[in-house]
Amino acid sequence: MSxxxxxxxxxxxxxxxxxxxxxxxxxGSNRQALSDDDRAGRDLFVGWAERxxxxxxxxxxxxxxxxxxxxxxxxxxxxxxxxxxxxxxxGRFDGVYGVLGGLEVVEALNDHGIETQAPVxxxxxxxxxxxxxxxxxMGSAVWAGVLALDEVRAITDRSGVSVGAExxxxxxxxxxxxxxxxxxYLELHIEQGPILEASGSSIGVVTGVQGIRWFRVTLEGFPAxxxxxPMDRRRDPSRSLADALSGLHEMxxxxxxxxxxxxxxxxxxxxxxxxxxxxxxxxxxxxxxDAAVLEGLDAELRARVADAAAAHGCGHRVEVxxxxxxxxxxxxxxxxxxxxxxxxxxxxxxxxxxxxxxxxHVALTAPAGMIFVPCQDGLSxxxxxxxxxxxxxRGAEVLFHAALxxxxxxx
Amino acid sequence: MSxxxxxxxxxxxxxxxxxxxxxxxxxGSNRQALSDDDRAGRDLFVGWAERxxxxxxxxxxxxxxxxxxxxxxxxxxxxxxxxxxxxxxxGRFDGVYGVLGGLEVVEALNDHGIETQAPVxxxxxxxxxxxxxxxxxMGSAVWAGVLALDEVRAITDRSGVSVGAExxxxxxxxxxxxxxxxxxYLELHIEQGPILEASGSSIGVVTGVQGIRWFRVTLEGFPAxxxxxPMDRRRDPSRSLADALSGLHEMxxxxxxxxxxxxxxxxxxxxxxxxxxxxxxxxxxxxxxDAAVLEGLDAELRARVADAAAAHGCGHRVEVxxxxxxxxxxxxxxxxxxxxxxxxxxxxxxxxxxxxxxxxHVALTAPAGMIFVPCQDGLSxxxxxxxxxxxxxRGAEVLFHAALxxxxxxx
Numbered sequence: 171m172s173x174x175x176x177x178x179x180x181x182x183x184x185x186x187x188x189x190x191x192x193x194x195x196x197x198g199s200n201r202q203a204l205s206d207d208d209r210a211g212r213d214l215f216v217g218w219a220e221r222x223x224x225x226x227x228x229x230x231x232x233x234x235x236x237x238x239x240x241x242x243x244x245x246x247x248x249x250x251x252x253x254x255x256x257x258x259x260x261g262r263f264d265g266v267y268g269v270l271g272g273l274e275v276v277e278a279l280n281d282h283g284i285e286t287q288a289p290v291x292x293x294x295x296x297x298x299x300x301x302x303x304x305x306x307x308m309g310s311a312v313w314a315g316v317l318a319l320d321e322v323r324a325i326t327d328r329s330g331v332s333v334g335a336e337x338x339x340x341x342x343x344x345x346x347x348x349x350x351x352x353x354x355y356l357e358l359h360i361e362q363g364p365i366l367e368a369s370g371s372s373i374g375v376v377t378g379v380q381g382i383r384w385f386r387v388t389l390e391g392f393p394a395x396x397x398x399x400p401m402d403r404r405r406d407p408s409r410s411l412a413d414a415l416s417g418l419h420e421m422x423x424x425x426x427x428x429x430x431x432x433x434x435x436x437x438x439x440x441x442x443x444x445x446x447x448x449x450x451x452x453x454x455x456x457x458x459x460d461a462a463v464l465e466g467l468d469a470e471l472r473a474r475v476a477d478a479a480a481a482h483g484c485g486h487r488v489e490v491x492x493x494x495x496x497x498x499x500x501x502x503x504x505x506x507x508x509x510x511x512x513x514x515x516x517x518x519x520x521x522x523x524x525x526x527x528x529x530x531h532v533a534l535t536a537p538a539g540m541i542f543v544p545c546q547d548g549l550s551x552x553x554x555x556x557x558x559x560x561x562x563x564r565g566a567e568v569l570f571h572a573a574l575x576x577x578x579x580x581x
Numbered sequence: 582m583s584x585x586x587x588x589x590x591x592x593x594x595x596x597x598x599x600x601x602x603x604x605x606x607x608x609g610s611n612r613q614a615l616s617d618d619d620r621a622g623r624d625l626f627v628g629w630a631e632r633x634x635x636x637x638x639x640x641x642x643x644x645x646x647x648x649x650x651x652x653x654x655x656x657x658x659x660x661x662x663x664x665x666x667x668x669x670x671x672g673r674f675d676g677v678y679g680v681l682g683g684l685e686v687v688e689a690l691n692d693h694g695i696e697t698q699a700p701v702x703x704x705x706x707x708x709x710x711x712x713x714x715x716x717x718x719m720g721s722a723v724w725a726g727v728l729a730l731d732e733v734r735a736i737t738d739r740s741g742v743s744v745g746a747e748x749x750x751x752x753x754x755x756x757x758x759x760x761x762x763x764x765x766y767l768e769l770h771i772e773q774g775p776i777l778e779a780s781g782s783s784i785g786v787v788t789g790v791q792g793i794r795w796f797r798v799t800l801e802g803f804p805a806x807x808x809x810x811p812m813d814r815r816r817d818p819s820r821s822l823a824d825a826l827s828g829l830h831e832m833x834x835x836x837x838x839x840x841x842x843x844x845x846x847x848x849x850x851x852x853x854x855x856x857x858x859x860x861x862x863x864x865x866x867x868x869x870x871d872a873a874v875l876e877g878l879d880a881e882l883r884a885r886v887a888d889a890a891a892a893h894g895c896g897h898r899v900e901v902x903x904x905x906x907x908x909x910x911x912x913x914x915x916x917x918x919x920x921x922x923x924x925x926x927x928x929x930x931x932x933x934x935x936x937x938x939x940x941x942h943v944a945l946t947a948p949a950g951m952i953f954v955p956c957q958d959g960l961s962x963x964x965x966x967x968x969x970x971x972x973x974x975r976g977a978e979v980l981f982h983a984a985l986x987x988x989x990x991x992x
């Protein structure tokens with residue numbers, strides 16, 4: 171990496187130091203949202219940010235912004251960020267990398283004495299993972315107006331503790347405005363998938379995020395004695411299940427490679443091995459980057475389930491339990507990332523994100539974009555999550571150049 | 582019913598009186614094995630049996646025999662029986678009908694002053710249902726030597742109370758010998774299936790009981806992110822499940838109508854709607870009256886599961902978790918039942934039993950047979966279980982004539 175501005179060593183050592191907060195025996199981290207470990211992680215970050223000259227502010231849902239002033243005090247900031255909370259058996263990079271990558275940009279600006287026109291802020295969104303409090307991307311959702319603050323404060327964990335109680339206990343319920351105007355938002359993240367690794371690209375220029383729709387499918391038969399009921403007198407939902415799963419996978423194949431279709435959470439009632447199931451349920455996670463195609467797939471899914479049920483005398487229900495529209499990132503942000511990758515001389519490709527990120531919410535109110543770096547075997551949400559130090563440095567370097575272009579320098 | 586010997590009114594009123602012991606709000610009975618209600622039910626029966634002149638004995642596992650003496654005091658008895666324990670939300674007839682039907686035969690012999698060569702006994706087997714103590718047909722299994730007494734005494738219910746402790750508390754651990762020689766055993770039972778009702782037969786002459794083999798099937802994929810993992814890089818066990826279920830139902834169709842195949846207890850791991858399942862499990866209840874055919878179906882099941890797994894890069898395991906060989910009832914017993922049905926002028930048919938009964942165990946050591954009567958909609962193990970009073974009387978009448986033929990009268 172010629173002409174490198176960020177410090178690969180500082181970035182890597184901070185990633186490793188942060189990983190020790192809530193470290194797990196298998197080499198990952200456990201800093202679930204609004205826990206004492208989450209606070210300890212943030213405190214570590216805030217110490218670094220303050221020593222880098224940043225001022226800190228919190229909004230009412232605990233989203234934290236570390237601000238490096240710009241030449242134009244009134245300009246909308248360029249915000250770089252992600253999250254510090256983790257899955258219970260999380261890795262060292264998911265989220266953390268975007269926050270410490272943003273901080274590294276601030277450090278590099280300081281190192282090189284660069285003043286930007288617009289302020290540069292590093293954002294730490296509250297509860298991205300949704301493990302302890304079961305709403306993922308919670309902080310950015312409230313910030314962007316997708317969820318109401320009151321609603322979110324009332325959410326409780328398994329022991330009955332609420333988000334609101336934890337925000338108050340931690341002193342994280344600040345007063346910064348939600349959805350303030352941004353010049354741009356950039357989120358640096360590990361890919362969490364195998365595409366960049368397979369193609370040998372160092373950088374993924376993220377063009378958008380797939381639309382995600384979750385369905386709960388119920389197939390209703392009639393519970394009957396497994397021994398005494400002749401086969402031709404049964405309404406057995408396992409027959410409809412076979413047809414439905416075959417049909418849904420056939421649909422996915424017909425829309426390859428952009429569609430993602432995942433049946434999961436299979437269950438049957440009654441829990442008895444000698445009774446024909448009265449009911450079989452499963453979920454379907456359906457994703458596509460194009461909203462119109464996703465609508466078409468939704469309709470086809472319902473038709474295939476209905477046919478599979480009817481073919482064996484079963485009833486059915488299809489409910490949508492989660493729905494996130496596809497996100498297309500801002501042209502200028504995507505261009506800025508692509509230009510930065512070119513300028514650095516890194517192999518890159520345009521890529522869609524398969525997973526949701528805080529950037530999806532921010533994109534509702536501000537120009538936003540993302541940068542991906544490859545991670546080993548595409549593994550994430552796993553303590554074995556791993557990236558190369560060089561890969562981490564390349565991503566931060568691209569973030570630096572893209573942020574600099576968007577924030578502008580002295581005329 | 583011309584020349585009827587049994588009393589339809591007495592039989593029906595006793596069935597209804599017994600149903601009040603442990604009566605449930607929805608019209609069924611709850612007399613789980615070795616409970617106070619089970620004792621109350623037995624006490625009611627013993628009172629009737631003693632007033633009919635029977636002597637009572639218990640064996641060490643609580644099986645109860647009410648004996649009406651024969652002309653030949655040394656002759657092996659003809660035993661008529663079933664069970665008085667019920668499912669937690671059991672019906673009024675499952676088991677009870679066979680016991681009170683047997684008692685009605687004794688009453689009819691008394692009413693008509695008939696002496697039999699062989700003694701006639703009414704058997705009440707302990708814990709046929711296996712609801713509270715999870716071994717079904719428990720008493721008859723110990724009697725026939727299929728299970729050891731010590732092993733069975735150690736079985737506990739959910740609150741930790743053992744079979745042994747309950748047998749001692751109730752005073753049911755008697756000293757009668759297990760597996761004593763029997764002239765014949767006949768069990769009168771509701772069909773618990775829809776076949777007799779559909780064909781209009783009043784009597785099922787039961788020729789045997791299907792072999793039952795339970796399998797646990799595991800399909801192993803690789804857990805992966807539902808959004809970031811391209812479809813062609815997955816090992817998704819839901820694809821293997823679709824193929825396996827289709828294949829197994831295809832196999833069942835090819836062996837219609839005698840095979841019974843029931844996939845049940847479906848579950849997947851992890852319990853996450855946005856992760857490709859790492860593992861899907863289900864059970865298969867497979868039944869056939871012919872042991873050789875059942876072996877062939879076992880092999881085909883394994884082959885089809887293996888193919889379904891391999892086709893999608895998944896692993897698999899097939900374990901047998903329960904195995905009961907088919908039972909073919911004794912020719913003389915079957916003939917005696919058939920002759921009795923003919924003599925009574927009832928529409929009858931030969932039929933296999935889809936469910937297991939105490940007669941399966943008794944058949945291991947003695948000539949045994951069964952008589953079925955139709956039940957409404959084939960419904961059983963349900964508080965709504967229902968039979969017509971006339972159907973109940975017909976079954977008891979056939980039992981009477983068959984028992985009389987087997988026990989023999991004065992020369």
